[in-house]
Amino acid sequence: MAMEMDPEAGVRPLERTSSTIASATSVEWSSLSVTVKGKTVLQPTDGMLSSGDMLAVMGPSGCGKTTLLDAVSGRTRSHKLSGTVSFNGHTQVSFAQRSRVLSYVGQEDSLLGVFTVAESLRFAVRFYHGYGASAEETRALEEETLRLVGLESCRDTIVGDIFRKGLSGGQRRRLSLAVELVKRPAILLLDEPTSGLDSASAFGVMQRLKAMARAGHAIALTIHQPSSELWALFDNVLLLSGGHTVFYGKAAEIPSYLAAHGHACPPMYNPADFMLQLVNSDFPERYDAALVLKYGDSAERATVVAKVAEAMASSKKAPAGSSKVSPLSSFLTLCHRFSLNNAKNPGIYWVRLVMYVMLCLMIGLMYIGLGDEYDYSSINSRTSMLFYIAAFLVFMSVAVLPFFMMERSSFLRERSNGAYGVVSWVSANFLCSLPGLALISILSTACVVPLAGLNGFGTFFAALFCSLVAAEGFMCLVGALVPHYIIGIALGAGVYGFFMLCEGAFKVKDDIPPWFIWVYHIGFHSYSYRVFMYNEFEPIKEFDDSAPFASGHELLKFYSFDKVDVGRDLGALIGFGLFFQACFALVLHFFHTGRR
Numbered sequence: 001m002a003m004e005m006d007p008e009a010g011v012r013p014l015e016r017t018s019s020t021i022a023s024a025t026s027v028e029w030s031s032l033s034v035t036v037k038g039k040t041v042l043q044p045t046d047g048m049l050s051s052g053d054m055l056a057v058m059g060p061s062g063c064g065k066t067t068l069l070d071a072v073s074g075r076t077r078s079h080k081l082s083g084t085v086s087f088n089g090h091t092q093v094s095f096a097q098r099s100r101v102l103s104y105v106g107q108e109d110s111l112l113g114v115f116t117v118a119e120s121l122r123f124a125v126r127f128y129h130g131y132g133a134s135a136e137e138t139r140a141l142e143e144e145t146l147r148l149v150g151l152e153s154c155r156d157t158i159v160g161d162i163f164r165k166g167l168s169g170g171q172r173r174r175l176s177l178a179v180e181l182v183k184r185p186a187i188l189l190l191d192e193p194t195s196g197l198d199s200a201s202a203f204g205v206m207q208r209l210k211a212m213a214r215a216g217h218a219i220a221l222t223i224h225q226p227s228s229e230l231w232a233l234f235d236n237v238l239l240l241s242g243g244h245t246v247f248y249g250k251a252a253e254i255p256s257y258l259a260a261h262g263h264a265c266p267p268m269y270n271p272a273d274f275m276l277q278l279v280n281s282d283f284p285e286r287y288d289a290a291l292v293l294k295y296g297d298s299a300e301r302a303t304v305v306a307k308v309a310e311a312m313a314s315s316k317k318a319p320a321g322s323s324k325v326s327p328l329s330s331f332l333t334l335c336h337r338f339s340l341n342n343a344k345n346p347g348i349y350w351v352r353l354v355m356y357v358m359l360c361l362m363i364g365l366m367y368i369g370l371g372d373e374y375d376y377s378s379i380n381s382r383t384s385m386l387f388y389i390a391a392f393l394v395f396m397s398v399a400v401l402p403f404f405m406m407e408r409s410s411f412l413r414e415r416s417n418g419a420y421g422v423v424s425w426v427s428a429n430f431l432c433s434l435p436g437l438a439l440i441s442i443l444s445t446a447c448v449v450p451l452a453g454l455n456g457f458g459t460f461f462a463a464l465f466c467s468l469v470a471a472e473g474f475m476c477l478v479g480a481l482v483p484h485y486i487i488g489i490a491l492g493a494g495v496y497g498f499f500m501l502c503e504g505a506f507k508v509k510d511d512i513p514p515w516f517i518w519v520y521h522i523g524f525h526s527y528s529y530r531v532f533m534y535n536e537f538e539p540i541k542e543f544d545d546s547a548p549f550a551s552g553h554e555l556l557k558f559y560s561f562d563k564v565d566v567g568r569d570l571g572a573l574i575g576f577g578l579f580f581q582a583c584f585a586l587v588l589h590f591f592h593t594g595r596r
């Protein structure tokens, strides 16, 4: 019979686990509650998770399991929280300190789709153990972690994204677990680690987690439907119902506790299924509301409260966590990963590159030979074409938003688990975007300038490149400000539309109304447009008699572009790019902390 099996049979010991737990760490919580929009979604609860424990947080959907894990890990914003959380009895533990001892695997899988399982793990090893981790150590950690989550056969399978099919949902779930396991955190909080897994995989993963607990890790996980085999692996259980604690204590004691309150588990019945029916108020066939009150008055609760108070009062070593990897190491790992991701993910640069080249070829063919024309209509063609280039080629940068959003979710997970800091991520992202933007700019320039016969290849390229650098920074900032890329595209398009309107093409600078002239100055489109214009028209010494201007310089005067300082305007575009990157970093720092 399943219940008689040894649940830990056949699990190999974790060679590298014990040595890499920096110190045994416990977490205690007392009268911990969470209130959202005036509603208390987690009622005051007490409990603890110690080194060696495997705690199952259970209860019906919406009962507050994730909320509890968030509150314990510091992911709940402080104004929503009351009560105390301590680590080894220390209450003053910052989020960064918690991140060093603790890893949290959320319900969503936020992985980068182009990487294989092995590559994803390799980067995780470098984030948590340093870019300079030896090849031997990296390989050993990778291998052991692959074995832990049963993904050895998928080592070279890609995660998968909208372009290519990769891992199955259950395999992704296991990889999400694996990339945090390589950290070998003292405390591991897992939100539904078995969702999407078949029963054998779920059991295999849980067996190995149990072995990790035995080796000294403290593990808490939420789970909906544990089989009796899984149930036998849990040391402690915290049972919630509608945010209230119904039971906290040894898993083995739950059946007798419930029996003492009139709910004896029928023979041959999975105790987990039985107790979940008792606490589900949405489907109340077996629901017993009195269990909440009974637990509040019970000796079991009094014992827990006393134990938690004792643990909080005892002076133990402050949680230290694994040694912090240097920002330079994180930066190098991120540069490595961004470069590969940019090169492998067609959506980030390659699709854009094709779009730019095609469009620029069309522009070149539309205006072919324009450089040899000096009549009235050639002026109209030049100004229109340059407006289109300054406005629309920048506008196409909105295409990067959906891909940025995917990277943002992995950033959030990794940052909140202490893999790296905002500055490392933003600077690596910025640096690694430059080769792609340079390639787009050079190929676009090569398509337009020779075909149309425009002036100043180098300046044209520089203006396009610098405006794309500014646009990339702007879209990163927009991507950090909005909850979804659809809103970002609408916002980005709206702002770009406004900048285009005031860039000095539709209305020359001197005719822009005073209430909009500030847009001319803050909109980076104005800077690139006037460089494109100056670059093209200044060398034209004479137009035909049909033209309204005698020379290019005369035309530039009309546009108020006759005194353009190309170097200064290109510098301003780069300045815009850096300014947007700095704002982007600030928004990430303050608003993308992983706290909800």
Ligand SMILES: Nc1ncnc2c1ncn2[C@@H]1O[C@H](COP(=O)(O)OP(=O)(O)OP(=O)(O)O)[C@@H](O)[C@H]1O
Pocket (backbone or CB within 6 Å): 036, 037, 041, 059, 060, 061, 062, 063, 064, 065, 066, 067, 068
């Ligand atoms: N920002 C919020 N605004 C309103 N209600 C919220 C908010 N966050 C959480 N809640 C409510 O808090 C309760 C607990 O949510 P939580 O996600 O912790 O449940 P859960 O037990 O993890 O559910 P599941 O098992 O389905 O993941 C739910 O009723 C949810 O609707």
